[in-house]
Every structure is written in structure tokens, then in C-alpha cells.
Amino acid sequence: GAGVSQSPSNKVTEKGKDVELRCDPISGHTALYWYRQSLGQGLEFLIYFQGNSAPDKSGLPSDRFSAERTGGSVSTLTIQRTQQEDSAVYLCASSLDAWEKLFFGSGTQLSVL
Amino acid sequence: DQQVKQNSPSLSVQEGRISILNCDYTNSMFDYFLWYKKYPAEGPTFLISISSIKDKNEDGRFTVFLNKSAKHLSLHIVPSQPGDSAVYFCAASYGGTSYGKLTFGQGTILTVHP
Numbered sequence: 001g002a003g004v005s006q007s008p009s010n011k012v013t014e015k016g017k018d019v020e021l022r023c024d025p026i027s028g029h030t031a032l033y034w035y036r037q038s039l040g041q042g043l044e045f046l047i048y049f050q051g052n053s054a055p056d057k058s059g060l061p062s063d064r065f066s067a068e069r070t071g072g073s074v075s076t077l078t079i080q081r082t083q084q085e086d087s088a089v090y091l092c093a094s095s096l097d098a099w100e101k102l103f104f105g106s107g108t109q110l111s112v113l
Numbered sequence: 114d115q116q117v118k119q120n121s122p123s124l125s126v127q128e129g130r131i132s133i134l135n136c137d138y139t140n141s142m143f144d145y146f147l148w149y150k151k152y153p154a155e156g157p158t159f160l161i162s163i164s165s166i167k168d169k170n171e172d173g174r175f176t177v178f179l180n181k182s183a184k185h186l187s188l189h190i191v192p193s194q195p196g197d198s199a200v201y202f203c204a205a206s207y208g209g210t211s212y213g214k215l216t217f218g219q220g221t222i223l224t225v226h227p
Contacts, residue, residue: 004156033213042117042202042217043157056214091156095213102213104156 002026004105006092012111013082021077021108025094032075033095033102034067038088046090049075082112116140117205119218127226132190134221136203139184143205147215148177148188151200160201161188193225 005024013019025032034046045059049069057067064082069075079086089109093102118137126132134148144165149157163170163177163186170177176189190197200222204215 031212035217040219042119042219043204043215045214045216048212048214050212056212059214093156093213101159102215104158106154106156 004092004094004103006090006105006108008108009106010109010111012113014113015084016081018078018080019082019110021079021090021092021110023075023077023092023105025073025075025092026096026103027073029094029096029103030072031095032069033093034075034077035091035093035104036088037091037107043091046077079110082110084112086110087112114139115219116143117203117216117218119201119203119221121221122219123222123224125224125226126193128195129192132188132193132197132223132225134188134190134201134203134223136186136188136218137184138186138205140205140207140216141184142207143216145206145210146177146179146186147204147206148175149202149204149217151202151220157202190223193223195225195227198223198225 007022032049035043037043048056051072052069064080067077089107091107093104095102147162148160150160151157161172161175179186200220202217202220204217
């Protein structure tokens with residue numbers, strides 16, 4: 001595909017369950033980012049990948065959050081033992097080298113009941 | 114603490130008029146600023162940026178102004194068009210950051226009426 005693809009687009013889960021969110025970046029983009037947007041808030045940086053390594057994971061809110069990237073392409077964000085405050089839109093972005101031109105996916109709307 | 118603030122949650126303007134969206138920041142280490150535009154059910158898309166060594170940058174109908182002493186930036190859209198109706202986010206980056214670690218404001222909903 002031409003753009004950043006995220007799945008699922010919507011996810012409803014029960015408190016305490018684990019969820020996995022997937023991101024397919026634009027082909028050839030080496031940098032990949034996860035952001036989240038809580039209701040009424042701006043986008044919040046979570047983690048940055050360059051290739052398969054994550055030099056900056058400073059934005060992950062707790063150790064319940066983890067992310068990996070394989071083959072320099074697909075990335076998965078995992079949230080364990082979800083809490084209601086995890087409800088947000090999780091956005092993935094990728095970039096080639098001009099970092100200001102992040103290309104965002106449409107996001108995954110996560111609702112924790 | 115909110116380091117980047119957009120104090121106007123919404124703005125409504127008439128087609129053809131100027132739209133002015135404002136953004137304030139508190140961290141003097143920020144030296145690169147960007148505006149993103151977001152339509153419903155889509156991800157944000159990059160609009161325009163400005164480095165702290167400049168005070169103005171133009172791209173077609175869009176101009177961004179930076180006032181470093183006031184820690185304030187603004188986005189001017191002239192003339193406004195109905196297709197500009199979207200959420201606008203300002204974002205900032207630390208000096209020397211070589212990747213897209215951005216701090217975003219809360220966004221301003223712009224509505225342009227025909």
C-alpha cells in the first residue's frame with residue numbers, strides 16, 4: 001500500500017486483557033514511531049524505532065507497554081493488563097530521512113471497558 | 114505539564130477570510146516547529162514547519178510566524194477554503210533531535226463556512 005497501515009482500526013477490550021496493535025509502515029521507511037492521543041489531548045510520543053532497534057522508548061507510560069519491530073518493517077505495540085486510562089487513539093508514523101515529514105497511519109481506537 | 118498549548122479549542126471563519134491559529138510553548142529548548150492537519154478518521158498530515166532561526170515561512174496559502182521572545186507561533190491561512198476544515202496541531206522539537214520526537218498541542222478545530 002501507499003501509506004502507513006494500522007490494524008485493527010477499532011479495538012474494544014475488557015480491563016485486564018492484553019492487546020496487540022499492528023503497524024505496517026511505508027515501504028523503505030527506516031524510522032517508525034508510535035504516538036497516542038487521549039481524549040482532548042495532543043499526540044503523545046511513545047517510542048521510536050530506527051530499523052529494528054528502539055533508541056528512544058522514553059514515552060512508554062509503564063512496563064505494561066512494549067513494542068517490537070521485525071525485518072525493519074512491521075511493528076507491534078503490546079499493552080498488557082489493559083486499564084481504562086489506556087483508552088486512546090494509537091497512531092503509528094514512519095519517515096524516510098526528512099524526519100519532519102512523518103507519515104501517519106489512521107490510528108487504532110482502543111477502548112478499555 | 115503541557116509544554117505546547119493551543120488555547121483555542123475551535124475557530125470558525127468565513128470562506129475567503131483569514132484563519133489564524135495560535136500556539137504557545139514553554140520550553141525554550143524547542144527550536145523546530147511544525148503544523149499538522151488532521152481530517153476525521155485519518156492520521157495527521159504535515160503542513161508546514163519553521164526553524165527557530167527564522168521568524169516566518171510561507172507555503173502557498175499557509176504562513177507560519179514564530180515569535181521566540183514570546184514563545185508563540187501562529188499559522189495563517191489566506192484565503193480560507195471549506196476544504197481547510199480540519200483539526201490543526203502545532204508541534205515542537207528539541208534542539209539537536211535528529212528524529213521525529215515531537216511534542217504536540219491539543220489541537221484546534223477549524224471550521225470554514227462557505
